[in-house]
Amino acid sequence: xxxxxxxxxxxxxxxxxxxxxxxxxxxxxxxxxxxxxxxxxxxxxxxxxxxxxxxxxxxxxxxxxxxxxxxxxxxxxxxxxxxxxxxxxxxxxxxxxxxxxxxxxxxxxxxxxxxxxxxxxxxxxxxxxxxxxxxxxxxxxxxxxxxxxxxxxxxxxxxxxxxxxxxxxxxxxxxxxxxxxxxxxxxxxxxxxxxxxxxxxxxxxxxxxxxxxxxxxxxxxxxxxxxxxxxxxxxxxxxxxxxxxxxxxxxxxxxxxxxxxxxxxxxxxxxxxxxxxxxxxxxxxxxxxxxxxxxxxxxxxxxxxxxxxxxxxxxxxxxxxxxxxxxxxxxxxxxxxxxxxxxxxxxxxxxxxxxxxxxxxxxxxxxxxxxxxxxxxxxxxxxxxxxxxxxxxxxxxxxxxxxxxxxxxxxxxxxxxxxxxxxxxxxxxxxxxxxxxxxxxxxxxxxxxxxxxxxxxxxxxxxxxxxxxxxxxxxxxxxxxxxxxxxxxxxxxxxxxxxxxxxxxxxxxxxxxxxxxxxxxxxxxxxxxxxxxxxxxxxxxxxxxxxxxxxxxxxxxxxxxxxxxxxxxxxxxxxxxx
Ligand SMILES: *Cc1c(COP(=O)(O)O)cnc(C)c1O
Numbered sequence: 001x002x003x004x005x006x007x008x009x010x011x012x013x014x015x016x017x018x019x020x021x022x023x024x025x026x027x028x029x030x031x032x033x034x035x036x037x038x039x040x041x042x043x044x045x046x047x048x049x050x051x052x053x054x055x056x057x058x059x060x061x062x063x064x065x066x067x068x069x070x071x072x073x074x075x076x077x078x079x080x081x082x083x084x085x086x087x088x089x090x091x092x093x094x095x096x097x098x099x100x101x102x103x104x105x106x107x108x109x110x111x112x113x114x115x116x117x118x119x120x121x122x123x124x125x126x127x128x129x130x131x132x133x134x135x136x137x138x139x140x141x142x143x144x145x146x147x148x149x150x151x152x153x154x155x156x157x158x159x160x161x162x163x164x165x166x167x168x169x170x171x172x173x174x175x176x177x178x179x180x181x182x183x184x185x186x187x188x189x190x191x192x193x194x195x196x197x198x199x200x201x202x203x204x205x206x207x208x209x210x211x212x213x214x215x216x217x218x219x220x221x222x223x224x225x226x227x228x229x230x231x232x233x234x235x236x237x238x239x240x241x242x243x244x245x246x247x248x249x250x251x252x253x254x255x256x257x258x259x260x261x262x263x264x265x266x267x268x269x270x271x272x273x274x275x276x277x278x279x280x281x282x283x284x285x286x287x288x289x290x291x292x293x294x295x296x297x298x299x300x301x302x303x304x305x306x307x308x309x310x311x312x313x314x315x316x317x318x319x320x321x322x323x324x325x326x327x328x329x330x331x332x333x334x335x336x337x338x339x340x341x342x343x344x345x346x347x348x349x350x351x352x353x354x355x356x357x358x359x360x361x362x363x364x365x366x367x368x369x370x371x372x373x374x375x376x377x378x379x380x381x382x383x384x385x386x387x388x389x390x391x392x393x394x395x396x397x398x399x400x401x402x403x404x405x406x407x408x409x410x411x412x413x414x415x416x417x418x419x420x421x422x423x424x425x426x427x428x429x430x431x432x433x434x435x436x437x438x439x440x441x442x443x444x445x446x447x448x449x450x451x452x453x454x455x456x457x458x459x460x461x462x463x464x465x466x467x468x469x470x471x472x473x474x475x476x477x478x479x480x481x482x483x484x485x486x487x488x489x490x491x492x493x494x495x496x497x498x499x500x501x502x503x504x505x506x507x508x509x510x511x512x513x514x515x516x517x518x519x520x521x522x523x524x525x526x527x528x529x530x531x532x533x534x535x536x537x538x539x540x541x542x543x544x545x546x547x548x549x550x551x552x553x554x555x556x557x558x559x560x561x562x563x564x565x566x567x568x569x570x571x572x573x574x575x576x577x578x
Contacts (some may be wrong), residue, residue, distance in 0.1 A: 025059075295468045323546035389515060446475060472573075
């Protein structure tokens with residue numbers, strides 16, 4: 001079907017976007033969510049363009065020595081080979097220097113052929129100073145000053161580039177996290193149109209606000225960028241700092257990207273109901289909504305389950321709601337598809353690590369960014385207890401993956417502690433740590449384990465998405481009640497909880513709870529009643545796979561955030577299934 005292009009456009013800005021395995025422009029959950037959002041927008045025919053940075057040196061490639069000591073190497077990739085050059089350029093001012101910004105284009109194609117262009121901004125141009133050329137090299141690299149300059153390239157350079165391509169009039173700007181909030185400064189200056197900063201009035205602010213929406217992604221304070229005003233003044237100049245002060249972007253003497261976004265957007269949301277409540281507590285007085293995250297179902301369903309769904313519920317690719325009918329799939333077919341996914345994972349682990357895991361043993365998966373609040377080593381709190389459960393109730397093996405940010409000492413410690421627990425456990429509980437966790441291996445892990453473990457410190461998990469990927473592959477979650485799991489958890493039906501439902505909880509009890517439930521509920525079910533376990537697997541698909549996907553999520557953004565007073569006619573015309 002050919003669709004008429006829409007005039008109204010959503011411009012989606014994100015510091016990281018996970019486009020495909022060969023393009024290392026993401027670090028974790030935020031980037032994966034951004035990529036999944038674009039894939040679903042393309043499927044649905046939403047008129048959207050995306051802007052991010054090129055990240056020529058990627059995030060990093062992770063290597064672990066036998067003690068779990070992480071070292072990092074730049075990732076080598078050639079944008080020229082996988083992206084199309086774009087003619088348009090923009091120019092921004094950094095410390096009074098003109099910095100030229102070019103872009104590369106990647107096209108996300110939807111199921112019906114609708115295209116979402118992604119512009120990856122690049123400052124590697126001969127006319128830029130040597131230092132400015134490095135501004136689009138590394139994701140979350142460098143110091144505060146480097147980061148501020150990167151955010152200027154993303155927000156201001158990006159908005160200016162879209163304008164130069166004629167994308168402006170009806171555009172709605174979606175700030176995916178605060179990193180791109182400086183785009184509002186561009187819009188304010190356009191609005192002022194030569195008037196002075198002190199002439200800024202409420203109508204100007206309102207006009208910018210009406211065109212912007214903001215998604216906040218974390219309750220962790222370090223995830224909210226702040227920059228000292230002296231630095232901002234040096235980089236952006238007095239005039240612009242005055243403008244930022246005038247519009248509420250300065251908080252406690254710092255340029256605060258979250259406050260800037262809160263003040264200059266008309267719709268703000270957290271990424272799960274619980275995260276909305278936590279964000280309201282952090283930013284009292286701001287109306288914060290919730291749109292719960294999802295994952296792109298076709299991307300994250302492994303080939304084994306995709307084949308099964310194609311046979312039993314072929315409509316699922318076009319409309320993820322059909323996954324609800326997974327309840328009708330015979331349990332034996334669920335078990336077979338899962339056994340095949342498990343073989344693929346165990347073969348891949350053997351190939352990568354030389355360690356052969358046993359396909360008949362309960363395999364627990366834990367993989368995500370290695371950072372202290374995620375508590376990857378919680379299950380090792382009491383090694384004697386764990387060993388005793390494995391010996392008396394049923395064998396356990398554990399598969400880990402995850403990178404620590406190069407400056408995150410606590411995260412690096414965590415990886416070392418997991419390695420040292422592995423040494424001490426020996427053959428009692430086999431543990432493998434898969435290096436360089438990224439998109440492709442993540443897909444195999446979420447599909448190939450028997451249980452997906454998640455035990456962050458509450459209330460710090462805004463949403464979490466890896467458990468949603470697991471659900472699509474019939475892998476139940478075993479998780480603390482935080483983020484999306486507050487909504488997806490039905491005890492004993494879609495998986496199991498660790499700890500109680502309250503927002504804060506008692507973190508010191510979580511390990512005890514984890515052991516008790518593993519010992520008394522999960523392992524006995526897995527080994528003693530395999531078809532009852534398969535029923536939980538099937539319910540995870542039907543109840544959670546059908547809801548926690550980006551197709552539902554993007555529809556919610558369209559109706560609640562982008563076009564709350566009705567989807568414009570040109571968008572309806574261009575859109576396939578809204
Ligand atoms: C899904 C995914 C994440 C996010 O995992 P969470 O459990 O939500 O933190 C991070 N990294 C990769 C490579 C992923 O695929």
